[in-house]
Amino acid sequence: MTKKKLWISYLPGQEKEENLKAFGGQLDKYGFSVSAGFWEDDLKKLAWINHREVLEDPAQTDIWLIAGEKEQFEKDTIRYGLSVLKLSIEPRRRSHIPVFILTQGFVLKPGDLPLAFRDVPIFNDSDPSWAAKLVAQAHKKYDVPEYPYRFFVH
Template sequence: MKTVWITSLGNNPPRVQAFTGVLKRYGLDVKGHFWTDEAEKMAWRVALDSLVEAKANVWLVLADAEEMAKPTVRYGLSLMAASLREGSGHGFPIVFMWKDKAPAPDTLPPLLRNALHLEEANAAWPAKIVAKANMPGKAEAPEYRLNVAGDEKLGQWFEIGPRAGNWDGVMFGVAGEGAEINFQAVGDANGLPEKTVLEFAQQGMKLQLGETEYTAWAVRNQVGEGQSYYARVKGCPSAILFLQYTESGDGEATVLTLS
């Protein structure tokens, strides 16, 4: 039996029960949780671990405009989506169910735009979720890897690296009030290193991109496809950027708005 993991952004048990009943009638098992808006404590990571442990086939987010207007909610959902796709495949089905009209994609953070956005009023939504559970889509993975690890005690660690080839050093920056990098490391992928040796480490660089200023740290270590750069970040950055290290200032950066 295929499993749908429901994340209810609002504390609305009747809505959850209604969706659970419909999905079960369509032969799907249903598990889930109510969203905890504590992004700095990485509450979303607990939900992700539970989703993976349940061997869910679809992540269904019961969304509404009021909750999605909160930057911390958008931020947590963005990180959960990125980490889920990195761990379970970029074609893993993510579905947003909207009470009213679904928003235009360009009003959402980039990591949430390629989810399937459905509206409750559309009677075809159960069939679409059944299809996603049984035939997950295929999505081309980006050239980079992006994961977020840690917990309330360890802190929030962004993990990035190339999917193939090598990077000759890494620059990583954050933007947004209260967001700051306070540690960096390089080590094997998929796990925080116990020790690290950094080459030509730099801190506190200022990068201007349009009207947004980023504070960046950097290292010159080579990072291959089996290795990662790790940055411990305090707060909830509104956006991040990363790129191969460059002294000329003309490197091509990946920029992701998170909230």
């Protein structure tokens, strides 16, 4: 059986790389092939596109995990970049990509997220079983949401 390929978009950046390594290690125990990239918050340079290449290719990524702290999930520029990224990858993939959110040290409710992420399962790193719950969700068969439109971002 081939490992599912999981991509982590890590919002806090390189200064907290040890947390990213810990998350990747936990997911690796469950049989995921984990890769990651640090999020750069720069809308003017369209920095969110740095994550698009790997996410839009089904051969490179099966699952997308977004991990971050409260400050990042509250910042409008990060929320905007993540939203545009999510909305732009599915038309390019020609398929749905399961997306999950992992919060660090705080509870996030779906209503606190941008509209593009309101249906995304949210896990908290303070729950010792978050990785097992993510695995269960990742292997669950579910209906792919039908969107009335899709758009390409160049």
